[in-house]
Amino acid sequence: MSGIILKDKALVASLRAGLLVWYDTHGRKLPWRQGERDPYRVWLSEVMLQQTTVPHAAPYYEKFLRLWPTLRDLAAAEDGRVMAEWAGLGYYARARKLLECARTVVRGHGGVFPADETELLKLPGFGPYTSAAVAAIAFGHAANVVDGNIERVMTRLYAIETPMPAAKPQVREAAAQWVNDDRAGDWPQALMDMATLICRPKSPVCGGCPLAEACVARARGEQERFPVKLAKAPKPRRYGVVFVIQSGDDVLVERRADKGLLGGMLGLPHTEWRSEPYRTEEITPPLSAPFEVIGSYEHVFTHFALTQEVWRAQVSDESVCDFLRRNNSFQLLPVSEKVLPTVFAKALKMKPVAPGLFD
Template sequence: MTPEQIRHSLLSWYDAHARDLPWRTGPAAGQVGVRSDPYRVWLSEVMLQQTTVPHAAPYFLKFTARWPTVSDLAAAPDDEVMAAWAGLGYYARARNLLACARAVANDHGGVFPDTEAVLRALPGLGPYTAAAVAAIAFDEATNVVDGNVERVMARLFAVETPLPAAKPELKALAAALVRDGRSGDWAQALMDLGATICRPKSPLCDRCPLTAACAGLASGAPETYPRKTAKAARPHRHGVAYILTRGEEVALVRRPPKGLLGGMLGLPTSDWRPAPWSDADALAQAPASAERGAGEVEHVFTHFSLTLRLLRADGEAEGLIWTARRDLDALPSVFLKAARAGLSNLL
């Protein structure tokens, strides 16, 4: 198949099978080629980084109901946005979200720039997000390449170079298929094909519109693409979290603005380090007199896994934020998990 035949086949498939997503206009809504609201495109793309569609969709609906425009979001207090983001993870995204919204509101009159180059200059917008907003919202012929698109290219052209070294090659192959016209639909068609048909495991090749062109399928083992370099073992860290209660209230702290979970509320903790904490060291860092152990929890971040030992502590201490137990659901998942485990052991 020629590039033009590949585009025609995939866009025809997309017109019939596009996913119906809350941030999307297009074929699923009977609006072929209709452009989407750049605010909704941008917000969805930020939320979908390292997050699945089913998990992100409820957050997207809540955000757009509460802050329907980028200017509304820009005017929101940091604490409210960070609390609304809790549970989506990767909290640097929420800080970048606010920085970008405020730049659009303050420097661009509340209107998103309509080219990839200017979008790229906004804080927190990497190459992929800028290309996606430019294509989907403004129909610019940009090269939108995420993990789904990389997988489609690797299989379509049977790329033998393993990831991550293959990324430039895969991006170049995708760029060769970009054309003027229906740029947003093309980008979303590739994403949908990767998400629903050309899946990481058990690809549904019998339903794919590009089987005639797929070198990976012709090899007899399309699921083995993209080739991957063996991953290094994820390091493990240890920490101590302190469960300090006062009646029906639990003590929290505000984490430093930068770093992992920066600016979020969380339980008081020790540092997180490679070696387990001794009893003496764990007690020495307690915000109040520690009474007894309350178990431990395990949590996995992108770059390391964590064992949090839980210690029950009681009494007053300075610099704490007392929060009702019923309001703990807004905590990041690692602290919510630890709080639930520690409090359940107190019943």
């Protein structure tokens, strides 16, 4: 790390003040920034924003607040309802942790989030980032909040050559130099907004950057080289077959086991997701029916990419009722209800490649 800013605390103070002035005029008007800084709202937004863009998370945030305006409301909600309302937001373990955390705070903290970063870190679903973000934004504590956007700014400002993620300790050290009690809650938000609007991954707009004077990468003309990343190994591929079994306007779904991928969510029945493609004779649908193969689609999870073939059948009311009597983890769901995770919603959207081909 160059250390140029370490030596000049007055420059840090002046650039920091300049960025906060920029934020007052150009900061994004996001739904979770309206009104009082309520720890419940700050926490809810931070959980939803993990691995998710602002435009995607915002409608979910507003919907959750309409359905469960307070932490106590959320803690009292029925698990299946919360999972269903989360559908489409992805990374479903977050929804389970959200509920677990709400109930822990109600039971163990009288329904009030602790203000201390170390105490926050003990709550379900809280890692170093969320603890620091809630401590800073909701409680105004001088916490060192470092997300991917702030990493980008810091690696450029200091021209950190160590590849990510090994550079994380250096990045934290760099970011800590800018943290103090003055507008401690606004600071990380100002930095994130600057990172999103100005210090963009591609084509940063350095001419409008309040921190440009101190930026080593800019001085060298190699902003986009930072953060340095190691080449990523391709994700392993898995294969599966999903069954779209319709009875009139309803589709057969099952409640997935609580543990594991998409745990607790509703999903379409499918084969195991394995590393080898399936041969037709290996596939056993959950119930016997005249299936047609209508195509396949791709879905990318965090740890693997999935190629999924879609088998579809229309079955009679009698056969589906008989099946439901014998299999109580299954139920019928109106096709129009948008409560399935994206990996299954994609199967419902598929049309036959050539209608009538499999009739």
